[in-house]
Amino acid sequence: MNTSAKSPKSSINRRSFVKGGLTVAGAATMGAGLLTQSSPLLAQGGGLTAGDAALLRFAAAAEILETDFWVQYNELAGIPDQEVPGGTGSPAYTRKLKNLDDDFDEYIHDNTDDEITHFTFLNAYLQSKGAEPVNLDQFRSLEGSTATGVNEELIGKRLTNLTQLTLDTSWWTRYRSDSHNPDLDPDFKFPQAVSDLAAGPHTAIPRTDDDLHPDHHIQAIANTAAFHMPTIEQGGNSLYPSMAQRATSVEVLRILISIGPTETMHFQTWADKAGAAVSRPLAPLTDHTNGLTFPDLNSPPFGGDDFETSLIMPEPCPFLSRSLPPCSVIRPTETTGAAMGVLKFLTDMGLFIGQSPAFFDVMHSLAAAADAATRGV
Ligand SMILES: [Fe+2]
Ligand SMILES: [Fe+2]
Numbered sequence: 165m166n167t168s169a170k171s172p173k174s175s176i177n178r179r180s181f182v183k184g185g186l187t188v189a190g191a192a193t194m195g196a197g198l199l200t201q202s203s204p205l206l207a208q209g210g211g212l213t214a215g216d217a218a219l220l221r222f223a224a225a226a227e228i229l230e231t232d233f234w235v236q237y238n239e240l241a242g243i244p245d246q247e248v249p250g251g252t253g254s255p256a257y258t259r260k261l262k263n264l265d266d267d268f269d270e271y272i273h274d275n276t277d278d279e280i281t282h283f284t285f286l287n288a289y290l291q292s293k294g295a296e297p298v299n300l301d302q303f304r305s306l307e308g309s310t311a312t313g314v315n316e317e318l319i320g321k322r323l324t325n326l327t328q329l330t331l332d333t334s335w336w337t338r339y340r341s342d343s344h345n346p347d348l349d350p351d352f353k354f355p356q357a358v359s360d361l362a363a364g365p366h367t368a369i370p371r372t373d374d375d376l377h378p379d380h381h382i383q384a385i386a387n388t389a390a391f392h393m394p395t396i397e398q399g400g401n402s403l404y405p406s407m408a409q410r411a412t413s414v415e416v417l418r419i420l421i422s423i424g425p426t427e428t429m430h431f432q433t434w435a436d437k438a439g440a441a442v443s444r445p446l447a448p449l450t451d452h453t454n455g456l457t458f459p460d461l462n463s464p465p466f467g468g469d470d471f472e473t474s475l476i477m478p479e480p481c482p483f484l485s486r487s488l489p490p491c492s493v494i495r496p497t498e499t500t501g502a503a504m505g506v507l508k509f510l511t512d513m514g515l516f517i518g519q520s521p522a523f524f525d526v527m528h529s530l531a532a533a534a535d536a537a538t539r540g541v
Pocket of ligand 2: 230400
């Protein structure tokens, strides 16, 4: 969508809400290390059940991590403004992303803004109920990009690593399959859209200005980002309905089922952009510096219902039981082990390469607590 004629998008109210929320989060002096089972607040969840607090706390942690990498994208190729401050942009990288969609910068900005509000709201809600918010600031230690355009104040202070990604792109065929659902066929292997990305590791952002050329190299980096974005967002799109099934309070349920679909909106938007990277005129494309190839998914041996890039809506698939008719649904939504599954998914992706053992310990306990949450307890 071309938004050049749009009026300035930021509303005062939304901006001040985010600003206030960030202040709340920033003022939370409790380190993540304090989030231990010995904390009475964690055990009681404040005014929430312990399970509900744990579900929201894991969601808040995931949103802080999402925010961290979306901010990196916004610095280099989004729209820095009061809603999403920092960075001055990398023109070469931005141009390559705009080859996929002219409004790519706007979409990056708005996705980043959404993630900031997600964690800010979740933490503020936890605090409003007397429960502990999540603060991962002590783990802001990763180098990140030093290319021109990044927020120099944040070099060496990233939580997530966008430079060594191994991307499971099988969501592409999972959402096109009419006969398999991971919840019913946990061992079925959905084919990859871009098998080189699944083999990894590849960077989704220019690491230094040396990555800005040759042309096919920086286009491949942009294409990697275009696949990283839906790969992440489809994870959120499954996480929220998976966790919602174990919420006790109707209000916590409302929070989870109201944030979750925004992740779905992100996912579908980015799935469409990824499609541009694997169709003509951009595809096929090979980065000759490392061999990374983006095939044209509309041509043999690809194409058809499993690969065609115009098919961006979910194909109905088996749901709950094969004795019931197929249904167009988010998948997977199995609730058992959902949080730990997301943590493993993000870790396997390489998003935390360079993080300390203490970081993994904290994330592991947050996920374990969320997965232990039981509806009605
Ligand atoms: Fe989010
Ligand atoms: Fe998201």
